[in-house]
Amino acid sequence: MSPLDDELRAALHARADVLSPSPDPLAGIERRARRIRRNRTASALAGSVLAVAAIALAVPVLSPTAAPPPIGPAIAPSTVAPSSPYALDPAAPWAYRGETVPPGLLDTARRAFAVRHAVAEAAVSMSPLYGKTYEPSALFELVFVATIENNPTPRWGLVTSTPTGPDFAVDDDLPDPALALPAALPGDEVGRLLVVAAPQAASIDYSPDGSAAFTPMTRDAAGVAGLPLEGDPATDRFRVLAVGGDVITQAQAPDVRDRSGDGSQAGEPKNLLVSWPQRGVRSAGPPDDAVLQLFAKGITGTADPEAATHYRALFSGSTDTGVSYTFGQAWADGGQAYAVGLATGGTQGDQFFLGPITAAAPPVLVFVLCCAPGSTVETLVVVPTPGTGQVSYDDDGAGTFRPVPTDPALDGVVLIDREPRGQAEGLEILDGDGNLDKPTYRGPVFPLLCGLKGCG
Amino acid sequence: MDDSAREEFRSYVAARSPALLRTAYLLTGNRSDAEDLLQTALAKTYLAWDRIRDREALDGYVRRVMVNTQTSWWRRRRVDAFTTDDVPERPSRDATADLDLHDALWTALATLSARQRAMVVLRYYEDLPEVETARVMGVSVGTVKSTTSRALASLRDTAGLRDDPRTTLPTGASS
Secondary structure: OOHHHHHHHHHHHHHHOOOOOOOOOOOOHHHHHHHHHHHHHHHHHHHHHHHHHHHHHOOOOEOOOOOOOOEOOOOOOOOOOOOOOOOOEOOEOOOOEEOOOOOOHHHHHHHHHHHHOOOOHHHEEEEEEEEEEEOOOOEEEEEEEEEEOOOOOOEEEEEEEEOOEEEEEEEEEOOOOOOEEEEEEOOOOOEEEEEEEOOOOOEEEEEHHHOOOOEEOEEEEOOEEEEEEOOOHHHOEEEEEOOOOOEEEEEEOOOHHHHHOOOOOOOOOOOOOOOOOOEEOHHHOOOHHHHHHHHHHHOEOOEOOOOOEEEEEEEEEEOOOOOEEEEEEEEEOOOOOEEEEEEEOOOOOOEEEEEEEOOOOOOEEEEEEOOOOOOOOEEEEEEEOOOOOOEEEEOOOOOOOEEOOOOHHHOOOEEEEEOOOOOOOEEEEOOOOOOOOOOOEEEEOHHHHOEOOEOO | OOHHHHHHHHHHHHHHHHHHHHHHHHHHOOHHHHHHHHHHHHHHHHHOHHHOOOHHHHHHHHHHHHHHHHHHHHHHHHHHHOOOOOOOOOOOHHHHHHOOHHHHHHHHHOOOOHHHHHHHHHHHOOOOOHHHHHHHHOOOHHHHHHHHHHHHHHHHHHOOOOOOOOOOOOOOOOO
16 A cells, blocks of 8 residues: 555545535435436437337338347346337347348357456347448447346447457447447548447437537448548537437537547457357356466566456366366456466365467367376366367377267367376367368477476 | 335435445535435436345445446536636646645546546545446456556646655655
8 A cells, every 4th residue: 555545545535524414315316316217208208209100211221130139148127118219228229230240259249248347258148239340441340238247237339350359449338328329439541430329210410519510420220320530529419310300319429539548448368269168167166366366476577566367267167086177368457368277176286277378369278187086197178269170189199199089068178188297199179070181280289288387 | 116115215315325425525526516416326226226136235336326427427528627717737846835735636636537536436435445346337357456556646646746755655665
């Protein structure tokens, strides 16, 4: 604790602790709640006559087959549902618009979102709202709404599918009411503004510096529009109109500068394997804290000692001999992810493995688990990239690979008993089609086990 | 909301509003805005009362609503905030010497963004651990660490306290 911390704490208490309480805190709360509810319904009341006509007249560019269904636990319907027909309700989100979502992107984005918010993947529900390939970069951009179990505030964002994994350009609280989702994005030459509103919105307009007349933005889909941002957009405004010209909402355009400064999420390392699912039984393995304590010691001298550390398990479980294990990736803020593993309860006490910095798209990660009581036999834990096929093992380096039996319960992970410190062994992993000519990996095991503290 | 829920809500407000008002005051910087912020946050909590399953987490929920509402208000006001002639200038080193340290920090606090200020209030007034602060702010623990660190550096700079012996450790010491 620094002296500034103490002085700051004292300064805050000196100001706040002398504050006298309000004489009647309840006074006005119910009245204010009614006013908030009235404001939320104002658009509905104003447009109620037009709502049916708006839905009938809106040109539907809805692609129900272009988007995968929402992923994650079912979102409980709101008992206080948004009253405006133009507001986004995460429990019943706007229909998806835009191009077909690339296979697997929504699932990968959800995993990456869970990592960003340090929650279990199973606690995140994510629904796609709009998607399109940004032509200058040829990268697919997906706007989504997400909820986290036991968190009352839904979130929305924009994620880009990059070769090194999902990249979140936007990850914000969902406004209440959510009548428009504006995103200021980097562009090829200048920044861009993208606004996603209800599909039945008639137009989205823009006014530079807030004083000039509004002009329509370029329509990308029903209720979606964009335009280049030139100059300083700090005073620019946008508005969303219903059929008939009623204003659904009007607000200041977001500032591109907001994205890169305060409040931004800590970036995950580019080599984090978010497309790899978490396999096994996480709860059966050692807790994250245990892994991170040893990881922090292991990288002392190579990373900022003040940086926060994180762990994402890839395979966890326990044996019937009482050994509890977890293998995955660990990283410090600002650094790259390492392959790590921890096993507890074995004959050799706690074993921690600090592996190499993970390649961006490794064919396989390998760990060693030792040993059942009374035994010196080690277990090679082979975690291949998802979608690969048969795993075969050469135990003496003679070039004869024998297929290893698989257990469907392990979801592609393979366990191989091996001689301690065997250095001649080899692995072969075929692709998902079983092509012998182009294995995903064929080579020695030894280099896969080299980390900061040595090999094997 | 039925009568029993309404009574439950009233009990919560009566018990917790003094403490929440103090937090709102530190988030906004003045009493009037603090009462407005707290009333708005409690009104939103009132509307969502039936959906909040975990009553133990109520304070965290109300804090979260206050932080989000204040951030939203701050962004809307930001355009006007610096178009007047009353922009507070950074106190010069000489001016700071004449100010009480706590006053200097309070003045400097007003120059932080809403999110930085919220982090400082949650960490240094509410004494929330990083994990709980992250939960209230809806960010990762790493972001709490980095944002708080930047906020403190900004406070030190703005208040002209970088070389002030009252806020720095002697050379060679560690905190």
